[in-house]
Each structure stands twice: as structure tokens, then as C-alpha cells.
Amino acid sequence: MRAFATAAELAQLPGFPSSERRARETATRMQLPARPRAGRGGGFEYSVEALPPAARMEWAARFAGQQSQGAANDAITKSVQSVGENRVNGTRQGALVTGWRKDRQDAIARVLVLFQRFWQGFGGKATPALQAFCTQWAAGKIDVEPTLCAQFPTLSFSTLRAWHVGVQERGLVAITPREHVRKGMYAALAGEVGTAVLAMLVQQPHLSAQAIYEALQSSFKDLPSDRAFRRALAYWKEQNKQVYEAAINPDAWRNKYMSAAGSYSQGITRPNQKWEMDSTVGDIMLADGRRHHIVGVIDVFTRRRLFIVTRTSRANAIMSLIRLAIQRWGVPESIKTDNGADYVAQVLELALLGLAIAHPLCEPFSPHQKPHIERAIGSLMHQLFELLDGYIGHSVADRKGIEARKGFAERILKDKSFTVEMRLTPEQVQEQLNTFCDRMDAKPRSYLQDRTPLQMAAGHQLKTINERALDVLLAPAAYSGTRVIGKKGIDIGGFYNHASLGGMEGTSVQVKVDDTNLGRCWVFDLDGQFICEALDYEKLGLNSAEVAAERRAHQAKVIREQKRGLREAKKAFDTRAAVASINRARTEDAVANASNVVSIQRPSAEHTSATIASIVAADAPLVDQARVEAAQAGLAAFLAKPAEVRAMPETPQIRYARWLKLQERVQLSQALTADEGNWFEGYAQGAEWASMQRYFETFGLTADQVLAG
Incomplete structure (x- = not known):
């Protein structure tokens, strides 16, 4: 069977006019594939495979005498199968359209459905039914929705027939409008102009379309109109939303578009298998006029969480939170953090190494690798901090809005006291954080099979650690952590006291603090031996009278024992004999040295003065020797008498x-x-x-x- 037919042959087939010229026009309108006809007269011949099914059936029957009946049946079957495949493929393509093309497709499909129902009642062949339907449509006798009638006020026979035949042969794609051949090809985005536009969009995304257009006018000529430029820019942003967001705001792109397939909790089968930690600046202003940091930790398996308040996110605060979490939950197998300076500090790395805790790090600028703590902090900011006094907003826009509302209220109310904020202290915020964590730990979660974090942790054996071993996670106080115990206690921003410090006044000790235990410190001697846990009673609001009395009693006991030891040492050694021995040895050495020295007689000169000369001139009489001897004898007799002893009172x-x-x-x-x-x-x-x-x-x-x- 021939694969192509001439226009004259088409005129003899069903669905084509009987005139050769009209058949040729119909083939052109149906967009049948054609090729130049070889032979006399020229012209075109058209592909038989593209003919409607009825025409192909007639064509196959016409050549039935030229081939066996079996071959004819095979050709007919192949033709029908080809039509079926084309229709399925066309329907698949047409079903994927969106927007105005989808609306147009639905409207035409509704018209064809109405025609099918009309044909069922009209009967007969398709051509008379198509003509009658078009006549009835124009007369308004077809029961149709007003919107559809307004969209198609009139229907021509050729248009309706093309839709009908096209759907039978090629499926929905036959009634789907084509895209504009130059869709998205705007002159404003082509060549050097387009490059300049993209550069300004990325480098200065806040620029408006008008500002970009004015900047282009100074560098390029023959620009499209301002309206066309705006339309082109809006189209580009709509079609490239993801890449544009990734270029100008990577964080927003990560939240909106970044693939979240899979789960970072996959493979986590037990408590403390993996912890995640992170820090952020709190969105509230505290009583000291500063925004404090919040450090958080979460157990991935149970979703238990803890938060602490600290002035800055330091390694000391992180270590304090780890210590607190270990005391409550047990020892973790690993802790995942980012690679910030406070999380890779040497003191933290050494502490985790000593406790045999793995410390994997996220890749730079990849917070999505620890999503659980990111979401936990987000919940904290939105569910708790927005309700606290001193809330200043999550962004600059939020803060400006809050300030604007306050300013408006102040102008309306004329009340200066309106602007006074009852801000919280760090201790009060910590209490709020503890309450929030307790509430979240008792809340059932869908991703935990409607169980609470506390229920997830129940029934598992936890690995504990000695409290003194956890001391490596304590942070040293300022100045390397060394302090001298004073009369009032240990001064580290307040006086810390304990009864055991009595008797150690003036002694240097090591002092370590824990940011999760405000008002407490741990005291060690210089060799690292634990002494006590001292408290700042004033900061904790406790009565210090009792501990002061205990410290004085302990001091007296220590001093008494130390003095007893000194007395025993004194008894064991004769200090006076030792001193006498030293003096005797020195005297003997002096005598020995003197015997080796020969004195040399030197000539002397008489010393005189005016007074001495006057005495010599007066020739004063000499003292009588007898009188001197008598006085000496009287003195000796007086000294020989026994002295009168008076008894002293016994005290x-x-x-x-x-x-x-x-x-x-x-x-x-x-x-x-x-x-x-x-x-x-x-x-x-x-x-x-x-x-x-x-x-x-x-x-x-x-x-x-x-x-x-």
C-alpha cells in the first residue's frame, strides 16, 4: 500500500471535500505532512499515516485488491495502533500544561464534551452533526455556561471539526495553545544589557526596576521602553526565584528551597548516641541593657533539650552546659557542633578528648547539618522569647516595627511611663528557659510516635560518670583561676563561703565556676584536690549567719590543731640550748681569730680642748682614797641584808x-x-x-x- 496520496485521491476519502482544490486546502489546514510529487504536473502528495482513521480505513480498503486480505488487515491494525499511541502521547503532553494554556484547553474540552452529547442525540455522521451543533451554538440553543459562551461567542464548522479530529488523532495536545516562540526572550535581558542587569541584581538586590533602568540609560542606547523593561525583569525574577534567592540571601534560600530529603536522625537508635549544640543571641534586652547569648544542646534520639543564659558564647559556657547535660542525661557518644571559635577552643577539645566523647564538626556555613538544635532554638525564639518583657524582634524589620508602635502609643497616650520596660535579669530568663524545657520534654511529638521525650528516654540504661571527673568541664575563674582566701571569703564578683574555708585564710586555691550554677563555685587546692563547693549567699538570697558561725568554729579548730603541733615540735627541740650553742660557737671562733692577730703599738697624741685646758689649769684636788674605801664598805653591808619580798596576787x-x-x-x-x-x-x-x-x-x-x- 502506498504511503502518500495526492489531493485528487484525498477528495475521494471520507472527511475530505469532493473537490481536489478544496481537498488540498483541507490537507493544508490539517497540517498533514507533505512532500513534492514526482511526475507530470508536480504538486504535493500527503502522508497517509496522518489521515483521520476513517480516511485511512477507506484508503486501505481501496488497495485491498492489490494485496492479500491478511496484508490489508495488518496495515489497518498498524494504522489504528499508531493512532492510539499518538493520542496517548499527545494526551500526556497536553495534561502537563499550566496557566492560561490550561484554561484554554479546559474550555475547548468542555465544548467538545457538549458536542459529543449533542451528537448522541442527533445521530448520523460527524459532518452533519458538527454543522448542526455550530448552528445551534450560534442561535444560543445549546445549554452552556455563560462564561464558556462568552469565551466562544461563535463556533465555525472548520474550527470545531479540527478540534474534534485533532483530539481523536493526537489527544489533548491538539487543543492546547502553543507557547509563544519568543517567550522569555526579552531584549532587556539579552547581550551586554542583560549582563549588566544581572550584575546589579546580584550586587545590589535592593535596587528597584526604575533605578536599574535609569542606570542602564547612562551606559546603553536603544533600550526598550520602561514598561517592557519592568515586564522583562519581573518575568526573569519569577522564572529564576531559587537561583536569585541563593545569590542574594543564602540563609533564606536554605530555609525555602534547599533540599531536605532524607533525615539527619536516621541511624540514631538510642539515647545519647548523638547530641547537637549551637549558640545564638537572645532576642530580648535584659536589665543590664545587653542581649545575652543562649547556648543550647539537644539529644537527637529523645529530643530532650537544655538551654543556658550567658553574656557571651564562650567555651566556658559550652563546657558548663555539657556538664549539666551529662549530670541529667548521662555521657554522650558524640556531640556535633559547627566550627565556630568557641566550639573548637583547645580547652573544650581537651575536655571532650579526656572524657572519650567524639566531636564531629559541620562543614563551614552548613548549619543544616545539625537541624535538630537549629529547630529547637527557632522554637525557643518564637514560642518563648516573643512573650518575654524586653523582646526586640527577630530582625531589624521586627525591631523597627516594635519601636514604631511604642512611639505611636506614646504620642497618642502622652504617657511617658508607657516606654518604661520591665526587663528581666539573666537569672529570671534562666528560670523561664528551665520551665520551657520541662514543658517541651513532657509534650508528645508526632515524629516520636506520639511519645514525649521523657518517655523516649525511659527504659534505657545511661552511662554515668563520677562527679569529680566532670570537674574537667568546669571553667576556671578569671586570672587563671587562682584566688587567695580572704577574711570574708573568696572574692570573684561576690564573696563565696563555706565552712571548710575556715583556717585557710591567706591560702592560694584554684577556683572554678559553672555558668549553669550562678552563685556557686568549686574550690581546689593547688595540687588539684577538691576542697568544697562554695556559695555566694548574697547572690542566692540565703542567710549566711549559719555558715559564718560554722566557718569560725572550723577556723578555731584548725588553728588549735596547728598550734598543738607547734607546741609538740617545741617540746621535741630545745631552742634555748640551740641558741646557746650558736653563741658559744661564735665566741670560740672570735677567740680563735683573735689569737692569730698581733696588735701593733702606734704613737698616740693627747687630745685637748678649751674645757680640758681650764680643768688642768685649776689644779683640782684629788679624791681621798680612804673615803672611797669607806663608801664601798657601806655599800657591801647594805647589799648583804636580805631583801623584803612581797607576794604578788595570783591571776x-x-x-x-x-x-x-x-x-x-x-x-x-x-x-x-x-x-x-x-x-x-x-x-x-x-x-x-x-x-x-x-x-x-x-x-x-x-x-x-x-x-x-
Whole structure:
């Protein structure tokens, strides 16, 4: 069977006019594939495969005598199958259109549906039915929606027939309007002009279309009209929304468009398998006029979370939060953070290394690699901070709006007190954070199969760690963490006290603080041994009288024990004998050195003065030797008389000193008389003995010093 037919042959087929000229016009209107006809007369011949099914069936039947019936049936089957495939493919393509093309397609399809129903009642062949339908449509006798009638006021036979035949052969694509061949090809976006426009859009995205157009006018000629330029710019932005957002605002692009396929919690099967941490500046102004930082941690498996307030996001604050989370949840296997300076600080890295906690980092500028803590912080900002006093907005636009509302209210109310804000202290914000975390931990979540974070954590064995081992996560106080214990306590922005500090006044110690425990510090000696946990009672609002009394008592006990040790050392070593030995050795050395020195006699000169000369001139009489001897004898007789001794009153100090001397004899196993023994035991039971004991220890007195006067 021939694959192409002439116009004269088409005129003999169903669906074509009987005139050769009219058949040729119909073939052209149907856009049948054509090729030049070889032979006399020229002209064109048209592809049989593109003919309507009825025409192809007639064409195949006409050549049935030239081939076997089986071959004819195969050709007919192949032709019908080809039509079916074309219709399916065309319908698939037509179903994917959008916008005004989809609206136009739906309207034509509605007209064809109405024609099919009309044909069912009209009967007969398609051509008379098409003609009758068009006549009835023009007369307004077809029951149709007003909007559809307004869209197609009239229907021509050729148009309706083309739609009808086209849908049968090529599916919905036959009634789908074509795109404009130059769609999106605007002169304003072509060549150097387009390059300049894109450069300004990326470098200065805030510029308006008018500003860009005026800038182009100074550099380029023959620009399109302002209206055409605006239309081109709007079209480009609409068609390239994602890449434009990625170029001018990567964070917004990440939130809107970045692929979120998969899950970063995949493979997390147990609590503490993976934690995520991050920091942000709080969106509230506190009582000190500053915006504090919020440091957060979340357990990916259970979604438990903790937040702390700190003036800056430092490694110390991060370590304090890790310590708190370990005490509550257990030791994590890994903690994922970004690569900020505070999260890669050496002190933090060494602490995690010592605790055998892995520390994977996100790639630079990739916060999406720790999405759980990002979402947790976002929930905190929107669900809690927006309700707190001092809220200043999440962005510059939010803050400007808040300031504008305050200014408007002040102008309307004329009330200056309206602008006064009851701002919170860091301690109050921390209380709000703790309450928020407790509420979130008790809230069922759909992604946890409607269980709460607390329920997710229940039933799992947690790995704990000794509290003293966690001390490596404590931050040293300022000045390398070394402090001297003073009379009022340890001064680190307030006086921290504990009973154990009594007796250590003047001693240097190591002091570490925990940002999650305001008003507390941990005290260690210089060798790293733990001493106590000291408190700032004023900051915590506690009564310090009791601890002050305990510290004084502990100080007295320590000093008493230390003095006892000194006294025992004094008894074990004779200091006076040692001093006498030193003096004796020095004297012997001096004598030995003097024996080796020969004195050389030098001539002398008599010294004189005016006074000496006057005395010599007066020739004063010499003293009588007999009188001198008599005076010496009288003095010797006076000294030989016994001196009158007056008894001194016995004071409590003397009595206690006498008791100490008796105690020394008892310790040396020397016997006491009966009177001495009775007095020794009775005196130790009285109040004077206890009072004098404290007196002697306070002033460091000994019995010999008191008895010697």
C-alpha cells in the first residue's frame, strides 16, 4: 500500500471535500505532512499515516485488491495502533500544561464534551452533526455556561471539526495553545544589557526596576521602553526565584528551597548516641541593657533539650552546659557542633578528648547539618522569647516595627511611663528557659510516635560518670583561676563561703565556676584536690549567719590543731640550748681569730680642748682614797641584808600557767603530791580553765612566759 496520496485521491476519502482544490486546502489546514510529487504536473502528495482513521480505513480498503486480505488487515491494525499511541502521547503532553494554556484547553474540552452529547442525540455522521451543533451554538440553543459562551461567542464548522479530529488523532495536545516562540526572550535581558542587569541584581538586590533602568540609560542606547523593561525583569525574577534567592540571601534560600530529603536522625537508635549544640543571641534586652547569648544542646534520639543564659558564647559556657547535660542525661557518644571559635577552643577539645566523647564538626556555613538544635532554638525564639518583657524582634524589620508602635502609643497616650520596660535579669530568663524545657520534654511529638521525650528516654540504661571527673568541664575563674582566701571569703564578683574555708585564710586555691550554677563555685587546692563547693549567699538570697558561725568554729579548730603541733615540735627541740650553742660557737671562733692577730703599738697624741685646758689649769684636788674605801664598805653591808619580798596576787593566767607546768610533769611521768594532784584535776573541771585555754591559744602564750612576768 502506498504511503502518500495526492489531493485528487484525498477528495475521494471520507472527511475530505469532493473537490481536489478544496481537498488540498483541507490537507493544508490539517497540517498533514507533505512532500513534492514526482511526475507530470508536480504538486504535493500527503502522508497517509496522518489521515483521520476513517480516511485511512477507506484508503486501505481501496488497495485491498492489490494485496492479500491478511496484508490489508495488518496495515489497518498498524494504522489504528499508531493512532492510539499518538493520542496517548499527545494526551500526556497536553495534561502537563499550566496557566492560561490550561484554561484554554479546559474550555475547548468542555465544548467538545457538549458536542459529543449533542451528537448522541442527533445521530448520523460527524459532518452533519458538527454543522448542526455550530448552528445551534450560534442561535444560543445549546445549554452552556455563560462564561464558556462568552469565551466562544461563535463556533465555525472548520474550527470545531479540527478540534474534534485533532483530539481523536493526537489527544489533548491538539487543543492546547502553543507557547509563544519568543517567550522569555526579552531584549532587556539579552547581550551586554542583560549582563549588566544581572550584575546589579546580584550586587545590589535592593535596587528597584526604575533605578536599574535609569542606570542602564547612562551606559546603553536603544533600550526598550520602561514598561517592557519592568515586564522583562519581573518575568526573569519569577522564572529564576531559587537561583536569585541563593545569590542574594543564602540563609533564606536554605530555609525555602534547599533540599531536605532524607533525615539527619536516621541511624540514631538510642539515647545519647548523638547530641547537637549551637549558640545564638537572645532576642530580648535584659536589665543590664545587653542581649545575652543562649547556648543550647539537644539529644537527637529523645529530643530532650537544655538551654543556658550567658553574656557571651564562650567555651566556658559550652563546657558548663555539657556538664549539666551529662549530670541529667548521662555521657554522650558524640556531640556535633559547627566550627565556630568557641566550639573548637583547645580547652573544650581537651575536655571532650579526656572524657572519650567524639566531636564531629559541620562543614563551614552548613548549619543544616545539625537541624535538630537549629529547630529547637527557632522554637525557643518564637514560642518563648516573643512573650518575654524586653523582646526586640527577630530582625531589624521586627525591631523597627516594635519601636514604631511604642512611639505611636506614646504620642497618642502622652504617657511617658508607657516606654518604661520591665526587663528581666539573666537569672529570671534562666528560670523561664528551665520551665520551657520541662514543658517541651513532657509534650508528645508526632515524629516520636506520639511519645514525649521523657518517655523516649525511659527504659534505657545511661552511662554515668563520677562527679569529680566532670570537674574537667568546669571553667576556671578569671586570672587563671587562682584566688587567695580572704577574711570574708573568696572574692570573684561576690564573696563565696563555706565552712571548710575556715583556717585557710591567706591560702592560694584554684577556683572554678559553672555558668549553669550562678552563685556557686568549686574550690581546689593547688595540687588539684577538691576542697568544697562554695556559695555566694548574697547572690542566692540565703542567710549566711549559719555558715559564718560554722566557718569560725572550723577556723578555731584548725588553728588549735596547728598550734598543738607547734607546741609538740617545741617540746621535741630545745631552742634555748640551740641558741646557746650558736653563741658559744661564735665566741670560740672570735677567740680563735683573735689569737692569730698581733696588735701593733702606734704613737698616740693627747687630745685637748678649751674645757680640758681650764680643768688642768685649776689644779683640782684629788679624791681621798680612804673615803672611797669607806663608801664601798657601806655599800657591801647594805647589799648583804636580805631583801623584803612581797607576794604578788595570783591571776587566772598564773594559775593556768601553773596548771600547764603540772601537766608537763604528768606527761614526763613525774609524781605529784596529794595537794598538787587534787588541785590539778579540780582546776581542769572549771570554767576558768576553758576560758584560759582559748586565751592562751589565741595569743600563743606559754607557761614560762607568764610565770616569768
